[in-house]
Amino acid sequence: MMNSLKTNNQIEEMRIEADQVCVDYNGTVALYDASLRLKSGCICGLVGMNGAGKSTFFKALMGFVRPSRGIIRINGLEVPKAQRNQAVAYVPQNEGIDCSFPTSVWDVVMMGRYGSMNFLRIPSASDRKAVWHALERVELIDLRKRPIGTLSGGQRKRAFLARAIAQRASVLLLDEPFTGVDVRTEKLMSELFIQFRNEGRTILISTHDLSHVRDFCDLVVLINKTVLAYGETSEIFTDENLTRTFGGMPPDLLSGPTSSESLS
């Protein structure tokens, strides 16, 4: 697994490079001068209030919005090219998915393989092996035939994580991964994230849940329309920075895991 991700040995591998990225929607600035460089093998928290530009930044990383200025590279490539290499996986929030869609856990994880399949998307033996392996890692192998709608929130989250694993993406973008998951899933996910880091993947976690960021993110990016600060979590998580990030609110937010939701 590690070998498959290490493709470019000559230069030091930069998974994500964003240089002075600006995004605006019909004249409304959503993000300006956002710069960020993430190496292979790190877990990075993307922290900001609702509307601070977290999802815009994700969309820019996935090529859904075109920056009006600035450059984004993933694994040294332009975003569309990186996508065709299956480099980027997005793990959605539970609310973003139609849970009553008639599809099984196995089929959802198989969707992670589509980009590597032929035009008709007929799975090969190696695709099936990748799906099986991914389901084992998230401990859902026994539930593989279940309709996706019958899973709990945490199990569903693991299914989408398995899809990202099956895709063999080197960059994982996770949107609020800890919202509405059970203790078992939370523990499993944090273990998986550390394994991913050791495999050379880079994980970017969008959240306003500060306690989880402190627990296991190596790096943190504070965002409020632009990148206010980024670096080692211990250095960045200062009262002053957090006050700036959360628009002048007192930094005792740190004590409450979801307190920023009450702000928005």
Added chain:
Amino acid sequence: MISLLSSASPISWLLDPLSHDFMRRALMVSALVGGVCGLLSCYMTLKGWALMGDAVSHAVMPGVVVAYALGLPFSIGAFVFGVGSVALIGFVKQKSRVKEDTVIGLVFTGFFALGLVLVSKIRSNIDLMHILFGSPLGISGSDVNQTLIISGLVTVILLLFRRDLMLYCFDATHARSIGINTGLLHYLLLSLLSLAAVAGLQTVGIILVVAMLITPGATAYLLTDRFDRMNVLAILSSSISSIIGVYLSYWFDIETGGSIVLVQTLIFLVAFLFAPRYGILKSNSSIAS
């Protein structure tokens, strides 16, 4: 067309109509169109495009009229106006602050009104009633050919792109993030919708064609949690209700389009009440699973 039912045995009920050329043709076309629309209806219902289906099917009206007036195959005119209406909906939505469902309602009624005006102005051999309500019993040879070509085309494209379209309906964000061209899939699905609307127009007419494009999918959706099985169930329920509808129309001298859609609606009602897992009268044991 009507024979008294008293003397007929069940076998002759089924076989008598088949002695007529027009009935064989009507049954074949209705079953085929029903199957194609049924398959497409899975995508429409899962994508939440019921309103879009209604819009496109109404918007093809002026296209049909113009094509007839110019002596072109009506499907070409219908296709142009169907896709054109969708492009217009997208354009108005993007450029104004009006909400999408309002724009959809606005555009399709505008197109439909244009069609009505054109029909009244371009005096030709177009029968407004045939366009509005369908006339599978009176379908002409050239219309049969067009319907066969359209049905074949839609089926082949749906089969080739079925996995990508399913993914597009389920999770378009993921589809895009792995490099699939979702813009292409969007317009592909809309083009298929326009084509299927033209085909459905032959059997049930413009007003009711949206039923062909959503009811079978909705019925199948209540019966299964597997996409492939949903496809098969939608095709079967749609084809079978089309055949039953044509027979009922023959024996009881009732309007064919209405009869087909009514049978479809009744099948939905049965699923709504008695579907094993999702029917409202389901046994309590299935809740536990």
